[in-house]
Amino acid sequence: MAAPTQRHTAPGRTLAILAAFLVALGVWTFAGDPHTPKLGLDLRGGTQVILSPVQEPGATGTVTDDQLKQTVEIIRQRVDGLGVAESEVTTQGSGERASIIVSIPGATNQAILDSLATTAKLDFRPVLIEDNGFAAVVPSASPSVSSSVAASPSASVSAGSPSASPSASATSATPSVSPSVSASPTASASGNGARLPKSVRGTATSASPSPSASGSVKPSATPSAAPTAPITSVNGLPPIQSTANDAALQQAFTDLDCAKTGATKGGPADPNKYLVTCSKDGKVKYILDKAAVQGTEVTGASAGLSPQGAGGWEVNLTFSSTGAQQFATVTGELAKNPSPQNQFGIVLDGLVESSPYVSQAIQGGNAVISGSFTAEEAKALANVLKYGSLPVTLTVSSVEQVSPTLGQDQLTAGLLAGALGLLLVIVYLVIYYRALGLVAVASLLVAAAITYGLFVVLGRQLGFALSLAGVAGAIVAIGITADSFVVYFERIRDEIREGRSLRAAGDAGWIRARRTILAADFVSFLAAVVLYFLSVGSVRGFAFTLGLTTLVDVGVAFAFTRPLVSLLMRTAWFTSGSHWTGLSPDRLGVKREIVPSSSTRPAKES
Amino acid sequence: MSRMGTLAHNLYSGEVSYDFVGKRNRWYAISGLILILALVGLFGRGLNLGIEFKGGSQFTVPSATATVESARASVEKSGVPGADAAIVTQVGSDKIRIQTPPLTPDQSATVTRQLATDLGVSQGDIGVQLVGPSWGGEITQRAVQGLIVFLVLVVVFLSAYFEWRLAIAALVALLHDLLITIGIYALTGFEVTPATVIGVLTILGFSLYDTVVVFDKVKENTRGITSGNRATYSEAANLALNQTLVRSINTSVVALLPVASILIVGVGILGAGTLKDLALALFIGTAAGTYSSIFIATPVACQLQERRPEMKALTARVAARRASGEGKRSARKSATGSTMATAVLDTVDTDEVIDDADGVTRESLSGGAASTGPRSQPKKNTTRSQRTKKR
Numbered sequence: 001m002a003a004p005t006q007r008h009t010a011p012g013r014t015l016a017i018l019a020a021f022l023v024a025l026g027v028w029t030f031a032g033d034p035h036t037p038k039l040g041l042d043l044r045g046g047t048q049v050i051l052s053p054v055q056e057p058g059a060t061g062t063v064t065d066d067q068l069k070q071t072v073e074i075i076r077q078r079v080d081g082l083g084v085a086e087s088e089v090t091t092q093g094s095g096e097r098a099s100i101i102v103s104i105p106g107a108t109n110q111a112i113l114d115s116l117a118t119t120a121k122l123d124f125r126p127v128l129i130e131d132n133g134f135a136a137v138v139p140s141a142s143p144s145v146s147s148s149v150a151a152s153p154s155a156s157v158s159a160g161s162p163s164a165s166p167s168a169s170a171t172s173a174t175p176s177v178s179p180s181v182s183a184s185p186t187a188s189a190s191g192n193g194a195r196l197p198k199s200v201r202g203t204a205t206s207a208s209p210s211p212s213a214s215g216s217v218k219p220s221a222t223p224s225a226a227p228t229a230p231i232t233s234v235n236g237l238p239p240i241q242s243t244a245n246d247a248a249l250q251q252a253f254t255d256l257d258c259a260k261t262g263a264t265k266g267g268p269a270d271p272n273k274y275l276v277t278c279s280k281d282g283k284v285k286y287i288l289d290k291a292a293v294q295g296t297e298v299t300g301a302s303a304g305l306s307p308q309g310a311g312g313w314e315v316n317l318t319f320s321s322t323g324a325q326q327f328a329t330v331t332g333e334l335a336k337n338p339s340p341q342n343q344f345g346i347v348l349d350g351l352v353e354s355s356p357y358v359s360q361a362i363q364g365g366n367a368v369i370s371g372s373f374t375a376e377e378a379k380a381l382a383n384v385l386k387y388g389s390l391p392v393t394l395t396v397s398s399v400e401q402v403s404p405t406l407g408q409d410q411l412t413a414g415l416l417a418g419a420l421g422l423l424l425v426i427v428y429l430v431i432y433y434r435a436l437g438l439v440a441v442a443s444l445l446v447a448a449a450i451t452y453g454l455f456v457v458l459g460r461q462l463g464f465a466l467s468l469a470g471v472a473g474a475i476v477a478i479g480i481t482a483d484s485f486v487v488y489f490e491r492i493r494d495e496i497r498e499g500r501s502l503r504a505a506g507d508a509g510w511i512r513a514r515r516t517i518l519a520a521d522f523v524s525f526l527a528a529v530v531l532y533f534l535s536v537g538s539v540r541g542f543a544f545t546l547g548l549t550t551l552v553d554v555g556v557a558f559a560f561t562r563p564l565v566s567l568l569m570r571t572a573w574f575t576s577g578s579h580w581t582g583l584s585p586d587r588l589g590v591k592r593e594i595v596p597s598s599s600t601r602p603a604k605e606s
Numbered sequence: 607m608s609r610m611g612t613l614a615h616n617l618y619s620g621e622v623s624y625d626f627v628g629k630r631n632r633w634y635a636i637s638g639l640i641l642i643l644a645l646v647g648l649f650g651r652g653l654n655l656g657i658e659f660k661g662g663s664q665f666t667v668p669s670a671t672a673t674v675e676s677a678r679a680s681v682e683k684s685g686v687p688g689a690d691a692a693i694v695t696q697v698g699s700d701k702i703r704i705q706t707p708p709l710t711p712d713q714s715a716t717v718t719r720q721l722a723t724d725l726g727v728s729q730g731d732i733g734v735q736l737v738g739p740s741w742g743g744e745i746t747q748r749a750v751q752g753l754i755v756f757l758v759l760v761v762v763f764l765s766a767y768f769e770w771r772l773a774i775a776a777l778v779a780l781l782h783d784l785l786i787t788i789g790i791y792a793l794t795g796f797e798v799t800p801a802t803v804i805g806v807l808t809i810l811g812f813s814l815y816d817t818v819v820v821f822d823k824v825k826e827n828t829r830g831i832t833s834g835n836r837a838t839y840s841e842a843a844n845l846a847l848n849q850t851l852v853r854s855i856n857t858s859v860v861a862l863l864p865v866a867s868i869l870i871v872g873v874g875i876l877g878a879g880t881l882k883d884l885a886l887a888l889f890i891g892t893a894a895g896t897y898s899s900i901f902i903a904t905p906v907a908c909q910l911q912e913r914r915p916e917m918k919a920l921t922a923r924v925a926a927r928r929a930s931g932e933g934k935r936s937a938r939k940s941a942t943g944s945t946m947a948t949a950v951l952d953t954v955d956t957d958e959v960i961d962d963a964d965g966v967t968r969e970s971l972s973g974g975a976a977s978t979g980p981r982s983q984p985k986k987n988t989t990r991s992q993r994t995k996k997r
Contacts, residue, residue: 042880050741052738052740052741052744097744395738395740396711396736396738397737397738397740397741397744398658398735398736398737398738398741399711399714399734399735399736399737400733400734400735400736401732401733401734401735402733403668403730403731403732403733404730405668405731406666406668406731406733409875410879410880410881412875413871413872413875413881414881416871416875417864417867417868417870417871417872417881418864418867420867420870420871421863421864421865421866421867421868422864424863424864424866424867425860425863425864428859428860428863429860432856468879468880468881469801469804469880469884472801472868472880472881472884472885475864475865475867475868476808476861476864476865476868476888478864479860479861479862479863479864479865480811480812480815480861482860482861483815483857483860483861486853486856486857486860487819487853487857490850490852490853490856493614494618494849497615497618512826515822516818516819516822519767519818519822520814520815520818520819522763523760523763523811523814523815523818524811524812524814524815526756526759526760526763526811527756527807527808527810527811527814528811530752530755530756530759531752531756531804531807534748534749534751534752534755535748535749535752539800539803539804542804542808542884543804546808546811
């Protein structure tokens with residue numbers, strides 16, 4: 001039906017390109033795994049929590065991006081520990097105005113709330129019992145961590161420890177006194193050689209006038225530090241306090257399976273109590289002593305390359321004066337112990353980040369943790385040390401729990417509203433614009449298809465989730481999209497009223513309407529962008545959908561409606577001026593006699 | 607249909623014309639009255655802010671058997687602070703909504719447990735929403751911030767696309783819509799939620815859509831108008847209004863249909879929530895937006911334009927021309943609107959010819975065209991069809 005004329009920019013070609021695009025989008029949409037849009041929590045049920053960071057009272061300055069990152073990391077760890085698939089933690093904004101948005105799909109759960117908002121604390125705790133029995137299950141895992149690297153950076157220090165570890169396993173095997181320790185020897189024996197990848201030493205031992213000064217303080221510091229750190233003395237037998245052998249604690253330790261989901265969730269730990277916990281990676285479990293040094297005493301931490309030529313990464317650590325004394329005391333005590341009691345755990349949010357061993361008292365408040373660090377691990381640990389000690393308090397700003405049933409109801413309502421809205425608009429357009437209305441309906445359907453495809457693809461690729469507000473945005477967009485057609489069609493009618501031929505009107509009307517459509521859509525898009533960047537939660541979903549559909553609208557108007565009208569205008573039927581075209585001059589009330597001649601050529605210019 | 611088509615045509619040609627611009631004071635008065643009511647409502651009653659803004663907890667219990675009384679009793683039994691201040695409402699046919707002052711997650715768990723036990727529903731089916739007291743302020747602040755940023759951007763864009771006077775007029779219309787919507791919320795006591803805010807902000811886009819459509823036509827009709835003496839700015843603008851009237855109505859109806867369906871479904875099925883809040887604000891705002899783009903935006907734009915010296919000069923020239931012999935025709939007809947409109951139409955046509963000659967300055971050419979007169983129909987049409995074919 002399209003008798004191609006060379007004078008027009010081939011509308012057929014534009015349509016062909018659009019068709020190709022539609023096919024490509026269709027393939028992309030339905031080839032992937034979920035070929036339905038990813039639904040937001042309010043449509044499928046789940047819990048959304050918005051947390052806002054608040055600077056700890058007394059702390060100076062504002063919440064830095066690094067602190068925020070660290071906080072988010074802890075939250076993510078807790079959420080991952082819940083083991084709910086597709087849980088998400090995202091941030092928006094920065095500093096004090098940042099929001100951490102946690103989305104957990106599925107059935108609502110009170111435990112989720114409890115675990116999220118608590119503040120993470122960092123502390124240093126002597127290791128009492130360690131069990132990396134998992135290493136036996138996965139033998140290749142732990143040797144790879146330790147091996148030679150452990151020895152090289154801490155050469156001087158670790159020289160002692162390999163010799164210590166066999167004796168340690170011997171000593172820990174002997175005590176029949178404590179049933180607890182007898183439980184561990186098999187594990188510690190298997191792990192001993194392989195473990196201990198990290199060590200701690202003091203820095204600048206040569207430049208130690210002040211360290212020696214603090215060293216002299218050490219004896220006096222010991223008693224003061226002692227209550228907080230009842231560490232084992234030489235052989236680690238009796239001084240593991242009787243409470244450590246408490247049956248409940250033992251039972252908890254035995255029962256703890258770090259490989260299980262949820263075991264590495266973390267959470268706040270009382271610094272004045274023993275702690276039974278896992279390493280962050282879930283490979284080792286520990287009974288840890290009371291906190292010997294609080295994370296707040298760490299004044300600085302940084303990752304750097306080892307200056308000792310080995311080229312390994314290490315973490316430098318600085319304590320406040322109080323922290324330095326406490327640290328000197330505890331390391332002094334630890335150094336006397338056999339493995340594993342010569343280690344201390346760096347505990348963040350109840351999980352052991354690292355457990356380096358000590359072979360001598362570290363004076364002066366400067367320490368280096370070295371071992372088989374990669375650059376990233378070193379930086380991560382430095383961040384833990386630096387920001388774990390300045391935890392950002394989180395307040396629960398908003399919680400929204402939607403049951404899956406309600407979610408389903410809302411989805412149904414949204415879809416129904418969409419269908420009804422579409423139907424009403426279609427009926428109106430067809431009644432008012434007749435055949436042109438059908439063009440508009442076809443355009444709407446194309447727009448709907450593209451939008452659906454984009455929802456699916458964006459959901460899959462970028463994790464875009466369609467919320468109820470987003471669905472509403474899409475429905476509202478039906479109106480905006482149809483408005484573009486109304487503007488165009490009215491323009492065509494205007495041109496016909498001015499006495500133009502159908503075809504000329506189609507073209508001239510487009511040129512005028514194009515500007516209006518672009519300007520009006522630009523304003524809509526502007527609103528969407530502003531909304532998107534300045535809002536949180538559901539508003540964002542709405543803004544995103546609105547912006548997306550506005551773009552789709554422009555695309556469809558240019559690549560579908562316009563070429564289609566252009567083609568139709570050339571058909572004999574349209575030029576016949578039938579009442580059903582929606583463009584018959586009669587119907588438009590044009591009084592001038594401009595009934596087109598039989599040729600498709602407009603000949604009314606007289 | 608054809609009668610409607612005739613009306614549309616007559617509106618377009620100016621044979622039927624309503625003097626929106628000339629009778630602006632009447633519409634200003636009506637708007638003024640509504641705005642005063644809105645302000646009274648806003649400052650007298652204030653807005654009924656949802657818990658998202660003032661902080662609080664909300665529990666939605668899906669139960670067809672539970673009553674407002676049983677739910678209230680259950681909440682009070684839970685013994686959390688503020689439980690006696692709980693607002694319990696029936697939502698739809700099968701849901702009970704309970705709002706309390708802000709609770710901690712622990713307290714909310716207590717309430718949820720109590721409700722689940724007393725009302726015989728599964729704990730997991732109870733929808734819970736907790737909003738901290740300061741978070742609401744944050745949301746409000748961001749909404750206001752977003753509004754201001756948006757308004758500034760819109761004024762900048764419209765100033766660039768049209769000119770600053772039209773941008774100001776559009777802004778006035780926008781604030782008008784905004785205030786009316788907020789006023790209606792205050793007067794009726796509808797709850798304001800984030801979804802309402804979304805709706806209101808979206809209205810801004812809608813309201814502007816209409817205004818842009820009208821202004822585009824105004825711009826077209828008034829192009830090069832100062833070099834002629836056939837119509838004043840206000841008359842040209844008024845014709846534009848009449849010409850786009852059908853379009854404005856159609857775009858508004860088409861925009862309102864989906865909104866109405868959201869409203870119907872939202873209220874009918876869900877009873878309350880995002881959909882209803884959103885659609886209600888949209889519905890009120892879009893209606894106000896259609897009204898203001900016709901009755902407020904263009905008249906205000908005309909007032910601003912008529913203050914310009916060249917427009918004053920034009921008005922004087924037009925008056926002079928009408929007073930002279932050529933004005934007889936219009937004097938005879940007494941209904942000046944139609945003649946003037948035709949005159950404007952001619953001007954428009956002339957402009958279109960000029961528009962075709964891309965790159966040639968408008969003023970100089972339109973002056974020339976005006977001297978030969980717009981009655982050079984054949985020539986004009988040739989040019990136009992040539993252009994059309996070129997594209």
